[in-house]
Amino acid sequence: MFVTDNMKTVTTRIPVEEQKWLEEFEKESGAQRSEVLRRLIERGLNEWRKEKALESLKDRKATVRSAAEIAGLTYIEMLELASEEGIDMGYDLKELERDLERI
Numbered sequence: 001m002f003v004t005d006n007m008k009t010v011t012t013r014i015p016v017e018e019q020k021w022l023e024e025f026e027k028e029s030g031a032q033r034s035e036v037l038r039r040l041i042e043r044g045l046n047e048w049r050k051e052k053a054l055e056s057l058k059d060r061k062a063t064v065r066s067a068a069e070i071a072g073l074t075y076i077e078m079l080e081l082a083s084e085e086g087i088d089m090g091y092d093l094k095e096l097e098r099d100l101e102r103i
Contacts, residue, residue, distance in 0.1 A: 052070055053073075053078065054081065064089060
């Protein structure tokens with residue numbers, strides 16, 4: 001259950017084809033439309049935040065820590081994601097794991 005004091009109402013139009021997929025998602029999940037839409041928006045925003053963080057890292061506009069905050073990830077998760085995406089950080093996950101073992 002969501003507390004509505006902390007929420008805003010958003011209205012939008014979607015293509016008929018997407019409406020059909022939305023209805024299928026509702027049936028499969030057993031959730032009401034508003035909950036389904038919140039979940040889908042959250043997934044989309046989480047993905048967008050990761051893309052934004054990765055782009056900031058590539059352009060050297062963000063540190064790993066600030067990129068992790070943008071993406072909503074831990075420092076280690078951000079290092080891992082950057083490594084998976086082939087972003088050269090000058091310090092990779094294997095080096096971090098090696099350093100952590102030494103501590």
